[in-house]
Amino acid sequence: MAQDITLFITDREGKTHQVVAPTDMNMNLMEVVRAYELAPEGTIGVCGGMAMCASCQSYVESDHLLPVQSADELAMLAEAFHVKENSRLGCQLFITPDLHGLKVTLAPES
């Protein structure tokens, strides 16, 4: 079985959750948040993961080397609110062994 990794996700109320995520299911960070119900349904992953709504915006707080942002992600972040230097769309961060120990905080709902 492929390796599982550990992630630290701080929800919108400020509580940090240590969760385990599989690396062989083509999952992304937004889906991990939903799988553990760390944000209410309907407030995250609204577009389903197409980089078209920014409801999964997350601030990356560890210094992991992340995949380069696609044109779609950059365009969506340019129209999102509460954007910071370390903003990423959770749906575009795929769970790979490289992300073991990743620390993120969910951006406010907008």
Add this chain to the structure above:
Amino acid sequence: MIESDIMIIGAGPTGLFTVFEAGLLKLKCHLIDALPQPGGQCSEIYPKKPIYDIPAYPEILAGDLTEKLMEQIAPFSPGFTLGERAETLEKQEDGTFIVTTDQGTQHRAPIVAIAGGLGSFEPRKPPIDNLVQYEGKGVAYFIKNPEQYRNKHVVIAGGGDSALDWSIFLSEVAASVTLVHRRNEFRGALDSVEKVQELKNQGKIRLITPGEVVGLEGEGALSAVRVQAEQGLITLDCDAFIPLFGLAPKLGPIAHWGLEIEKNAIKVDNSLDYQTNIPGVYAIGDVNTYPGKLKLILCGFHEATLMCQSAYKRIYPERRYVMKYTTVGGVEGFDGTKKEAPKAVIKSID
């Protein structure tokens, strides 16, 4: 008063397919949707995205799926109230329901099918402190009547098609148009991007990129916006500010109809017929929840089918009926059309 057998709230794929299943049972449908066109998320958010899990369609664009559904339900002549949000649900003494929209249009039916997806689409509002204070006094999220901007100084914010298209349109009407976007790249139809470039070169549109509207000013009505631009904070005198950051679904008024809500969705009886805690009111598609729920278009189709059979029994409790295959019974439209399998030719052998 608009009357039908089933009043469907939400004209996304599930709502549209409900018309077909109801039509086979000779039940007439009317759909209400806050968007100006049918298709729900498929037409509003991702019309050009392919869907791969519609049975028998290895790949179909969301926009094409909407068109196919419209074609499939056309024989059942559905009615539409588009661009209006269902606001209230009232049960009448005779057991029927009246749904009234935000524009006062009234609809009556014995059955209500809520196929509202994630809710009705509402504009995404930028987090500017005093934005709400200027709503209707210079700030608008939709452009209903472009004429109201004639000879006005307009600031538009956003980087998608609507920001581009309205900048182009208003450049002919308004005294001035300023388009503010956080970066130089726009994601819109190439034609629109090129047109804005051309209008900018001609001095008909002022472009501030990268820039962001961060504050609003004005005694009573809006008189200026503050823009964080590359050269620092600048103040732009203007009469109107139109932030166009797309739409996001919100459950909205449905949440106050006395329905049992869980996880931002309506609880239904999935062991039977997707009826809610209000008898006669059903919830199907992404808007409902039950153990094991999956928000998939194909699940919405299934739920719509079972729901229509139950609705028929509610409307005609005394009638016995069994589901009929379309290959056997064909499709008899309310518009007089009839589709049916050709009859087999039997020939004798001498």
